[in-house]
Structure formats: C-alpha cells, structure tokens
Amino acid sequence: MQPILSVKNLTKEFKGFKAVDNVSFEVGEGEIFGLLGPNGAGKTTIIRVIATVLAPTSGTAEILGFDIVKQPEEVRKNIGVLTTDIGVYERFSGRENLRYFGELYGLSGDNLENRINELAKLLDMKDFIDRKSGKYSTGMKQKLAIARSVIHDPKVLIFDEPTSGLDVLASQTVRNFMLNSKESGKCVVFSTHQMRDAEKLCDRVVIIHKGKIIANDKVEVLKSKNNAIDLEDVFMKLVKSSF
Amino acid sequence: MPKNIITIWKKELKDTIRDRRTLVAMILMPMFLMPAMTIGMFKLMDKIMKDQEKQTVKIALSGEDNSPELAEMIKSQEKLEIVSMNKDERKAVKEEEIDAAVVIPEDFQEKIEKQESASIDLIIKSTNTKSANVATILSVIITEFNNQVLQKRFSEQNIDSKILSKVSILPEDVATEKETGGFVLGFLIPLFIVMWSIIGGQYTAIDVSAGEKERKTLESLLLTSVKRRDIVFGKFLAVSSVAFVSVVVAIGSFYAALMYAGGFGPMDATGSGIAGSVAVNFSIEPQAILLLLAVSVFLILMFSAIILSISIFAKSFKEAQNYIGPSYLVVILPVVLVNSIPGFEPTLWYFAIPAVNATLLFKEVLMGTYDFGHIILTMGSLIIYSTIAILLAVKIYSKEGVLFRD
Ligand SMILES: Nc1ncnc2c1ncn2[C@@H]1O[C@H](COP(=O)(O)OP(=O)(O)OP(=O)(O)O)[C@@H](O)[C@H]1O
Ligand SMILES: [Mg+2]
Numbered sequence: 252m253q254p255i256l257s258v259k260n261l262t263k264e265f266k267g268f269k270a271v272d273n274v275s276f277e278v279g280e281g282e283i284f285g286l287l288g289p290n291g292a293g294k295t296t297i298i299r300v301i302a303t304v305l306a307p308t309s310g311t312a313e314i315l316g317f318d319i320v321k322q323p324e325e326v327r328k329n330i331g332v333l334t335t336d337i338g339v340y341e342r343f344s345g346r347e348n349l350r351y352f353g354e355l356y357g358l359s360g361d362n363l364e365n366r367i368n369e370l371a372k373l374l375d376m377k378d379f380i381d382r383k384s385g386k387y388s389t390g391m392k393q394k395l396a397i398a399r400s401v402i403h404d405p406k407v408l409i410f411d412e413p414t415s416g417l418d419v420l421a422s423q424t425v426r427n428f429m430l431n432s433k434e435s436g437k438c439v440v441f442s443t444h445q446m447r448d449a450e451k452l453c454d455r456v457v458i459i460h461k462g463k464i465i466a467n468d469k470v471e472v473l474k475s476k477n478n479a480i481d482l483e484d485v486f487m488k489l490v491k492s493s494f
Numbered sequence: 495m496p497k498n499i500i501t502i503w504k505k506e507l508k509d510t511i512r513d514r515r516t517l518v519a520m521i522l523m524p525m526f527l528m529p530a531m532t533i534g535m536f537k538l539m540d541k542i543m544k545d546q547e548k549q550t551v552k553i554a555l556s557g558e559d560n561s562p563e564l565a566e567m568i569k570s571q572e573k574l575e576i577v578s579m580n581k582d583e584r585k586a587v588k589e590e591e592i593d594a595a596v597v598i599p600e601d602f603q604e605k606i607e608k609q610e611s612a613s614i615d616l617i618i619k620s621t622n623t624k625s626a627n628v629a630t631i632l633s634v635i636i637t638e639f640n641n642q643v644l645q646k647r648f649s650e651q652n653i654d655s656k657i658l659s660k661v662s663i664l665p666e667d668v669a670t671e672k673e674t675g676g677f678v679l680g681f682l683i684p685l686f687i688v689m690w691s692i693i694g695g696q697y698t699a700i701d702v703s704a705g706e707k708e709r710k711t712l713e714s715l716l717l718t719s720v721k722r723r724d725i726v727f728g729k730f731l732a733v734s735s736v737a738f739v740s741v742v743v744a745i746g747s748f749y750a751a752l753m754y755a756g757g758f759g760p761m762d763a764t765g766s767g768i769a770g771s772v773a774v775n776f777s778i779e780p781q782a783i784l785l786l787l788a789v790s791v792f793l794i795l796m797f798s799a800i801i802l803s804i805s806i807f808a809k810s811f812k813e814a815q816n817y818i819g820p821s822y823l824v825v826i827l828p829v830v831l832v833n834s835i836p837g838f839e840p841t842l843w844y845f846a847i848p849a850v851n852a853t854l855l856f857k858e859v860l861m862g863t864y865d866f867g868h869i870i871l872t873m874g875s876l877i878i879y880s881t882i883a884i885l886l887a888v889k890i891y892s893k894e895g896v897l898f899r900d
Contacts, residue, residue, distance in 0.1 A: 304716050305894050328719035338710035342512040354501045355718045399714060 254279050255438040256407055260310035263296050270296045272462035273310065278438050283429060285449040286442035288459035289490055294442040295335060298411050302332040314407055328356070331405040335412050337396050341385030345376060345395045348384055349402055356403035370398040373431065375424050389416040397425065408432055410441040414448060426452060446483040458489055465493045498720045502728025510698045510736060519697040520736050524690055524744030529751030551624045554579040554586060557598035564598060567635050574631060587617050587625070594618045594628035606643060681833055684856035686744050688829050688849055691794045692801070692822055694740025695733040699801040702729045704814035713897055722892045726802070730884060733798040741790055782859045785869070792876035793852045799883030806890050829853045845871040848879050
C-alpha cells in the first residue's frame, strides 16, 4: 500500500518539553486512522505540525510526497484540517464564510456554489447556512468549521475531535461524512476521546501517551493482543501500564 | 497582484464595515470631531482677541492735584480704569490687585513752569502682561502732553507752533489675518493628516490581527494554502484603505466646516471674524492637492504596516491597544513639536524622519513651496520605511509564534 500521509520520527519540543516524541506512522488511501490518547498526550500538537502551523523540532511528515517543512503551501493545498477550539467569522453568514475559504483555494462561480450546497446537504446545514454565524450554537459552528476545512475537497482529512460538542444526531452526521470520504478514496485521520466512535470508524488506531506512541494497529488486533472486550478496555490497560 | 491578496483585502473590508465600531472610528469620528474642533477653536481664538481688545487695565493714580491737566488726560484714556487706593501702591501692584500705579510728583507742575525736565513715576510688574501694556499706553499720553506743553511754551515766546509738526507713524496691523490663515494651512492640516493616518486604520489593524487571533479564526486562515505573504498584504491593504478613507473624510469635513463657519455659518457676527478671514485666505492649488494625497498615501502605508506588525504580537484586542497607545504619542509628539516651533528651519535630514518629514513637506506645499529634494527624500524614505515594516509583518506571520506566543 502506497501511503498518502507518512509521519517520520516527528518530535516537537516546547522550550525543552517534548510534547511529541519521535512519532512515526503511515496512512493509506481509503483509510480512517484514529489518534487516541489521554488529555495532553500530544494529539493536537501532531496535527498542527502536520498542518504546518507548528514547525517540527526534528523529523518530518510527507503528504502525497510533499514535505511539510520544504513545501508547506503544497501540503496545505492537499489537506483539510479541523482543529479544536476554532472560531468562525461571526459577522458573516455560514455561506459567506465558506465562500471566502473557497475563494482562497482558488474556487469560484458555480463550482464554488455547488460545492457549498453539497457540503450543506452532507452536513445538514441547510437550515442555518444563510444566517449570521455569530449567532450559531456550538454544534452549528462545529459543522461550519468542518465544511470550511474540506471546502477544497482535499485528499487528506485531518480532524481534531470533530464530534466534540455535538448531539447524537449531529455526531452521526459527522461520522457518516467521514465514512463517505473514506469511500471516495480519501485518507482520514481523526483524534477523539469517544472510544466507540473510534471502534466503529477506524481501520487502524495509534494510542499516544506523553508524546510517545504506545500502540499502533488494527482495532481487532489490539483487542485480541490485550485480552480486551472493547477499545476502551484496550486504552485503559495500555495507558495505565505505561509509566 | 495575486488573486488571494484581493480576496483577503475585500473580505477584511467587508468584515470591518459590518462592525459598527469601525464605522465610528473611521467615518463618524473624523466627520464630527474635525468640524467641532475647528469651529470650537475659532470661537476660542475670536474670544481671546475680543477680550484683548476691550480689556481695561486697572491703575492707581496718585498726585492728581500736582497736575490736573495730565491727570485729566490719563483719566480720559478709555483703556485705563482708575481705581482709588488707600493702601501702598507698590504692594497693590505686587499682589496684582491693580496692574500699575502712576505717581505724579509734587514738584511736577513747578518744574514744568520753570522749563526744567519733569518726570512721573510708573510702578509695574513685568510678569503681569497687562501691567506691561501700561507703559505703552502712558507713553502715548505723555507724548501728547509734551506736545501741549511745548505748544504753550512756543506760543508764550511767539513762535509758530507749526515747527512742532513732525514725522508720525500710522501703523496698520495685518499680521493676525495672515497668521491665522497660515496657522490653519500649515499647522492644522498636516497635523490632521498625520493623526488620522494612524487613528483611522488603527481599529481595523487590531481587528484583523490580534482580533482575529482572539476570535480563534486566524488558525483557520493559516491552515489554507494561501502564502503568508499574501495574507499580510491583503490585511495591510485593507487597513490602508480604511485609514485613507478616514483621512479624506477628516480633511473634507474640516474644509467644509471652515467654509461654513467662514461664510454664512451659524456663528454670530463676532465669531465669523477669524474663520472668515481664514476661509478667504484658504486656497490650494490642484498640484498641491495631488502632492498632499500622494505623500498621505505613503504615510498611511507606513503607519498601517507598523500598526499591523505591532498588533500581531498581541494575544488580544486589549493587549494590542496597550501597545499602540504609547506608540501613537511617540509619533504625534515630534510632529507637533516641529510643527509649532515658529520660523523653524528644517535641515535636509529632517525630511528622512518618518511622519516628521511628511508634516514639514505638507507645510511647505501648503505655503506654495515645492522643493524637489525634500519631496524626493520624503517619498523615498517613507517608501523604505513602509517596505521594512511590511517585510517585518510578513516575517512575523511566517513564524509559528504568530499563533502561539508565550
Ligand atoms: N503552544 C504550546 N506551547 C507550549 N506547550 C504546548 C503548546 N501546545 C501544546 N503544548 C503542550 O503540549 C502537550 C500536548 O498538548 P496537546 O494539545 O497536543 O494535547 P492533546 O493530546 O491534544 O490533548 P487533549 O486531548 O486534551 O486535546 C501538553 O502538555 C501541552 O501543554
Ligand atoms: Mg487536543
């Protein structure tokens, strides 16, 4: 399998503190890959380094052969990144937000409008997309943020806790969106604290603890290796035993 | 120009216009503040001048009986108000209870009759400006009195008093009108342009940088494939456009207020005096307007880039305001200084100091002087400073510290 995303010996230090410690993994086409780990494990930091908003201390990552350090603009063109704790332009409607980002990726005219309508349908945003986004609820903002991150239909989707703050229905909408993307040959990486989501969706997961990878395998394999009934059980056992 | 720069420029303008606070800072403030300041200032100047004209000085006059003639002349001078004193005149002048004291000595009349030279005593306090005026007023009276004395002596000796005719001065004061006209042209306009070049774009600059960081939208913008350089340029053009609009609004409404106040405005008959004379003296040649605009644009570009660089350092809107507040003083202070020193003759290198150079050049152009050395040095240095400031902003945006600063 030809990897679409490959992370190679990635290390990120903040003033001597290793938030990410020599992390390597690969994700292929049509694969959903889970980043799991307790709070402060380094998941968001890994995502930000891949997304080129943070520079790696050492190591690197490649997306479709583009290096995150040497070709950051090419990398950003091919990834759609949703980070946690992110805002929207509150004086603009949802549609205007999407239009702006679409234009920044070079979309325009009917192409752009069709893409916006398509995403509004996929993410169930039709009821509110033309309202001022400053008045959105948490879940509505989250959906808008997801739509914005994939407006340019990138090959690689990287979502940091995409279902946080969403109700059951909205969570399902987002999960279906990720499954759809997988089916159309995308490579999806997402971090979550919802072990059930991970179990349902992920082909493979890594478990990160204190910046280091402590497991990297298919969910089924991890379960049998650790004598666990489900992924949550695997997570508990591995995190507690790795001190 | 890359398309993304235009996209960001347009978006930031739309965003800033939808914010009522920008509208207030960019349009309403200059629109109402400038005329209010202008009219208020003219009213004040008119009042000061009127007060000065009708101001009377209080003096004490003692020894009236020693020369009723002279005493009568002093009393009839309408600018002098005679107050009767029963305490020591020196003390009263010192305590500024009265402005001056005039003493006609006992032997005054006797000396005049003997054809000896006589004198009167004048007690003043030079730190009191009114007091200083008394000497001038008195000398006019004394000249007149001397004339009368001489005339009397000549006629006693049968000499025609015509030989007394002498050269006299007919003063005509034209200074105030021209000076106030020049003051408005050379002082207020440069000051207003510099002021609004900074204030006008300030709100938008903070909003698109620190504000965007605070609202957590900056990361999503940095996640797009747009070059960091293009992001900075787009934002920079938006800030500059806003500042430009507010400079134009400020100068435009100032001009309108001037014409209104000078012409048929709401001012009373007395109030229209100074504004009227300024409005009449106020004329700018078209090429001067073009030059003013061109230099203003470069000034605005420089300030916009600097403010954008400063405010991106800040984590929040508030913090950015704290940084920019003092920097504003750093600019305005030297500008006001070089602007208000009368007869200040700048050497060439003054035209390389940012903001100061524009102020001096505006002043020259408004007075009708075009010095090409000054124009080129001013424009050139402003372009260099703008470029440095923009490159700095791009550099700051290209570091991860733009998002995550400790
Ligand atoms: N900009 C930064 N400066 C300094 N330290 C940071 C910075 N960003 C993250 N860290 C530190 O790096 C570590 C990993 O943080 P990170 O946000 O990647 O964790 P996470 O796995 O996403 O956690 P969570 O599940 O809570 O979101 C934490 O100890 C955090 O304090
Ligand atoms: Mg996180």
